[in-house]
Amino acid sequence: MRALTPRRWPLALRVPLLITLLMMGVAAAISKLVLLRLEATQAVHFEELSGAYLDGLSTALLPAMIRRDPWEAFDALDRSRTRYRGVGALRVLVMLPDDMVLAASDPIRHPLGAASPAEAAAAPLQLQVGATTSWIHRAVSEGGVPVGRIAAEVDVTALASERRATLLTLVGVNAALTLFFAILGWLLVRRMLRPVLRLSERLGRAADGRLDPIPEVELPPADTEAGRAFRRYNAAAIAIAEREALLTRLAEEERRALVGRYASAMAHEVNNPLGGLFNAVRMIQRHGDDPERRMRAASLLERGLTGIHNIVRASLILWRGEADARLVSAADIDDLRLLIESEARRRDLVLDWQQAIEGSFPAPAQAVRQIALNLLLNACAASPPGGRITVRADAADGLLTLVVGDEGPGLPAEARRLLLDGRTEQVPQAGGLGLRTVVRLMRELHAELQLADPPGTHITIRIPDAKRRTHLLAAA
Numbered sequence: 001m002r003a004l005t006p007r008r009w010p011l012a013l014r015v016p017l018l019i020t021l022l023m024m025g026v027a028a029a030i031s032k033l034v035l036l037r038l039e040a041t042q043a044v045h046f047e048e049l050s051g052a053y054l055d056g057l058s059t060a061l062l063p064a065m066i067r068r069d070p071w072e073a074f075d076a077l078d079r080s081r082t083r084y085r086g087v088g089a090l091r092v093l094v095m096l097p098d099d100m101v102l103a104a105s106d107p108i109r110h111p112l113g114a115a116s117p118a119e120a121a122a123a124p125l126q127l128q129v130g131a132t133t134s135w136i137h138r139a140v141s142e143g144g145v146p147v148g149r150i151a152a153e154v155d156v157t158a159l160a161s162e163r164r165a166t167l168l169t170l171v172g173v174n175a176a177l178t179l180f181f182a183i184l185g186w187l188l189v190r191r192m193l194r195p196v197l198r199l200s201e202r203l204g205r206a207a208d209g210r211l212d213p214i215p216e217v218e219l220p221p222a223d224t225e226a227g228r229a230f231r232r233y234n235a236a237a238i239a240i241a242e243r244e245a246l247l248t249r250l251a252e253e254e255r256r257a258l259v260g261r262y263a264s265a266m267a268h269e270v271n272n273p274l275g276g277l278f279n280a281v282r283m284i285q286r287h288g289d290d291p292e293r294r295m296r297a298a299s300l301l302e303r304g305l306t307g308i309h310n311i312v313r314a315s316l317i318l319w320r321g322e323a324d325a326r327l328v329s330a331a332d333i334d335d336l337r338l339l340i341e342s343e344a345r346r347r348d349l350v351l352d353w354q355q356a357i358e359g360s361f362p363a364p365a366q367a368v369r370q371i372a373l374n375l376l377l378n379a380c381a382a383s384p385p386g387g388r389i390t391v392r393a394d395a396a397d398g399l400l401t402l403v404v405g406d407e408g409p410g411l412p413a414e415a416r417r418l419l420l421d422g423r424t425e426q427v428p429q430a431g432g433l434g435l436r437t438v439v440r441l442m443r444e445l446h447a448e449l450q451l452a453d454p455p456g457t458h459i460t461i462r463i464p465d466a467k468r469r470t471h472l473l474a475a476a
Helices: 011-067 070-083 157-208 224-289 291-319 330-346 367-381 413-421 432-446 466-475
Strands: 090-096 100-106 133-142 145-156 328-329 350-355 359-366 388-396 399-405 449-452 457-464
Touching: 011 070, 011 090, 011 100, 011 133, 011 145, 011 388, 011 432, 070 090, 070 100, 090 388, 157 224, 157 413, 224 291, 291 457, 328 367, 330 350, 330 367, 330 388, 359 466, 367 388, 367 399, 367 432, 413 432, 413 449, 432 457
Parallel strands: 350 388
Antiparallel strands: 090 100, 090 145, 133 145, 328 359, 388 399, 399 457, 449 457
């Protein structure tokens, strides 16, 4: 049914159809005017012809009507039948002032002294559309004294045939012209729309991530509208390609900076327990025969190696770049604390960390960790020395709630627009690409975001479980 809506039809069809309807309207108006003009002309000619006929007939019948001599009247009617054959008179009645028949061209139907028929009553001359006959009348007087009336029924079939032939000619010519101009309009519109269709096809490829410039040899002349549109499209395609390349470079540079920063943090976190491990090894070497010291050294070795193991495991899960099919759990949130503590200590920040996840939550662990880590990195970067980073994690009623807050100056306008609308007009600065990652992952998880600032910035993200995401996908 939607396809039957005219506004959904192709423009190449709508424009010729509109032209056809307009031409049909114009043709109907012209045909009506021509027929009205023809009817008026026929009426004038018929009136002139009937007037001349009645003038001659009344002159011939006047003496008979004065003397009321029917035989003389019959003789005048017989003579006029051949003289005025072109008029096409079917019946002629000669009546006295009292409307009694004095003579008639058909005396059997209208005998002498009979009353005049109703259809022969005196009336203004009028040509009825579709009628085959019409009555004409002439009052006859002598010296201002009425002596009678002449009424004649005239055949007007020729006039009706002329109107019908004119109408058929108009309909045929107008139909042929309308069809011709409709086809011509369709061809011309298709030709004019060809550049627009080419641009539409090119823009359609942009949905696949490709916006290719049109080769110079395929461009129309620059002084035409199509040529200017094609060149503007090329300029936009080049600008978008340059912007995408710049974003790719910035993303790579930020990724390298993050990898370098966390490689340094990992080295710091590993080197700290290594000093204690070496001390434990030396203690075993020197006092290996002392069971108490040996157990203390072994316990120190175990705690140090466990700490290094936890740091390495958390980092590998986060940076290995593979899809993580695991469900998010409390351990994933705790791993983030291990990763962020070194950055917080370096910036002299206080971590206010509370997580109340029990067991696992049906959401991909890798995506949740990426969202939380990017928000934590931005919070650390925005917080002043001595500031507080607030982290809350909870799972209830089919929703995983993450809250990350800082005491910084608040998000820039571009960052707010990116988080709330998913759009930005400018190339993001430091940390902006991390927010883009957050927005992308939130869309994949159908998550909701709430933002409160200033003072500071508090971001609340609610991630639905797998069942709710399935319902949301079905509703979309």
